[in-house]
Amino acid sequence: MNKSYVQAAFSAAGLALTALLLTSCATAPTAQQVEDATQQVLKSSFSEQGIAKMDRLAPDASNQACSEAAGKPLEEKLAKSIEEANLKTVKLPVDGKYLGDWAEGEKIAQNGRGLTWTDKAGEANGGSCYNCHQISKAELSFGSIGPSLYNYGKLRGVSNPASAESKPIVEYTWGKLWNAKAYNACSDMPRFGHASILNEQQIRDVMALLLDPKSPVNQ
Structure with missing residues (x-):
């Protein structure tokens, strides 16, 4: 990664965070403001290379809900719905063999x-x-x-x-x-x-x- 690329990434990150701080002087930033600033920093400092594609920056519904919770426990009904949705994605081995070497x-x-x-x-x-x-x-x-x-x-x-x-x-x-x-x-x-x-x-x-x-x- 070249020096100019790194400098540009940090510059973009600094601008985004500075903007967030300036807009939140009177009141604390909302979770959505923090999320928007974070996404702006990520998108400005990440570019596709090889198998690393931009879709890595897009959280699915499960990750999004947990991110928005900011470390706090999810509401029980929401947590259960996320677990049920993810359980449906589990694929058991077709041949019934669970153990290898x-x-x-x-x-x-x-x-x-x-x-x-x-x-x-x-x-x-x-x-x-x-x-x-x-x-x-x-x-x-x-x-x-x-x-x-x-x-x-x-x-x-x-x-x-x-x-x-x-x-x-x-x-x-x-x-x-x-x-x-x-x-x-x-x-x-x-x-x-x-x-x-x-x-x-x-x-x-x-x-x-x-x-x-x-x-x-x-x-």
Whole structure:
């Protein structure tokens, strides 16, 4: 990125924010004013490059509602409607196979690459799971934004993922990976399947990492 491009971006951002401050001297800016200024800054400082297109700046209805809430809990009826709408997008595996290779799942959890303008369309992305969660006990570096997933399957009594007793938690875990907003309207977790971040086989492999009794996660 060249110097003039960066300078132009910061200049546009400064003008937008300055305008917001000047118009809000008498009263605090409204949520819509803040949103409009933010969108102006984003649009003026972002340009399409490679697979990074302008549609990334357009939030869907779910994200829009959570953004407008500005960190406050959504009204219960709205939250439920968002979760129901997102639940309808969850696609269960056609062949009924939920678990893949946990060793491949660990690689995906460790991998934070993908989705940048330098990546090619169709290339496999990483899950970057350790950025937010503890997963394997052997990994000493992990984030704490999300809950610990260590012993995920073991704590939930999944000794045989193929059993009828395990079906509810297996399907829930798949759905959570596919579209987390189906269970928490304003979840910060990436919607791996819905947003095509991970493909179906990759989700199977992460499922195995979490649920396979042989996985180090459940040791």
